[in-house]
Amino acid sequence: MAAEFEQLIKVHGGRIRAIARRYADTDAVDDLYQEILVQLWRSIDSFRGDAKPETWIYRIGLNTALTSVRKQIRLREGKAAILNSQLGSEESLGGRCQAEILSEFMDSLADVDSSIMMMYLDGLNGQEMSSVLGMKLNAVQVRINRLKKMFSDRYLEVE
Amino acid sequence: MMELDDLKTTWKKEVNMTTQTVDFNSIKSEVSKLDKHAKMSWSIEAIGALFGIFATVIFTWVWLDSPIIFTQVVAVILILSLVYSARLFFGIQQAETQDDWTLLAKINIQIEKREKEVKMLRNLAVMQLIPMFSIMTLASYAIYIELTGMILPSMTFMIGWVAGLVYFIFLHFHNRSHLNNKFLPALEQLYKLKKQLND
Known part of the structure; x- marks a missing residue:
């Protein structure tokens, strides 16, 4: 069991850290990363290989990030509000690399949209996202379309 | 021209970034x-x-x-x-909500537990502190009567009761502050998340 877990973390450690980076302030990323690892180890029995490891990692990772780190989430919401106000001005959008755009766009989203965005970019399908979040498949698809439109409205003309 | 799907490569890069070795024993x-x-x-x-x-x-x-x-x-x-x-x-x-491992179920469980805690903290004075203080007062009075055989409490005993009352009042305000600064903001955050999932 331990060897299996270590192998999973070896392969998906980057994914877990990416989730932690999205939901915690810079100085709290390590804590959240560690907390997600702890929860993954606690629930390793629930992962029987019948779901994709990515789905299981998002399930535990998002549950942990969104329901445990209240303080960091509050700070993140504050940051998102500032970014949203900055995004209102199109002049500030030019000349940036995709990583910056990705980070900025995700930071401007609400927590649930941000998690849908992560899973979408990671190649999870609507059914898998729905099983992670507990939302109806239709609702997930509507959110994805909304995100695409939001992204287009913000960046398509500028880039 | 840039579309949302173009960011998939960037996300993959972020996900594939090397991470430090995990200290499995610490987990x-x-x-x-x-x-x-x-x-x-x-x-x-x-x-x-x-x-x-x-x-x-x-x-x-x-x-x-x-x-x-x-x-x-x-x-x-x-x-x-x-x-x-x-x-x-x-x-x-x-929690009565069954955990089916989805985020919504997890949030519902958290909300259920936090609501119970908030309800308990709100009613703590009436449901717990006042009855407990009354019972402790009665119990100490019963012990006093048993030990001294006197009905009228002494001055030292009265001071003890007042100290107890002050302690229970302190507990009440401590709990109120805990409720307003910790539990209610956490519950508010959970309601927001639930709303986001249901919208």
Whole structure:
């Protein structure tokens, strides 16, 4: 069991850290990363290989990030509000690399949209996202379309 | 021209970034520490309640030769209140929502637990502190009568009661502040997340 877990973390450690980076302030990323690892180890029995490891990692990772780190989430919401106000001005959008755009766009989203965005970019399908979040498949698809439109409205003309 | 799907490559790069080696032992020790802590806090409450009941029974029906009716009635009330408190604290940790491992279910469970805690903290003064203070006052008065044989409490005893009252008032305001600064903001955050999932 331990060897299996270590192998999973070896392969998906980057994914877990990416989730932690999205939901915690810079100085709290390590804590959240560690907390997600702890929860993954606690629930390793629930992962029987019948779901994709990515789905299981998002399930535990998002549950942990969104329901445990209240303080960091509050700070993140504050940051998102500032970014949203900055995004209102199109002049500030030019000349940036995709990583910056990705980070900025995700930071401007609400927590649930941000998690849908992560899973979408990671190649999870609507059914898998729905099983992670507990939302109806239709609702997930509507959110994805909304995100695409939001992204287009913000960046398509500028880039 | 840039579309949302173009960011998939960027995200893959972020996900594939090398991470530091995981100290597996620290994860295992963290898990056992958390488990121990959870078990310990329950044990302390359970042992505290059991000890209270045991001490009351021993004092009233073993140590005192022939307790007066008043002492016996107070002892029974004290035992019942200890059982009630233990049951109340235990009930808070139980959630009726089934965990199907989705984020929505997890949030619903958290909301259910936090709502129970908030309800308990809001009613703490009426449901717990005032009855507990009254019972403690009666119990100490019963002990006083048994030990001294006097009906009128002495000045020292009255000072003890006032100190007890001050302590219970402090507990009340401490809980109110805990409720307003910790539990209500956390619950608010959970409602927001639930709304986001349901919108």
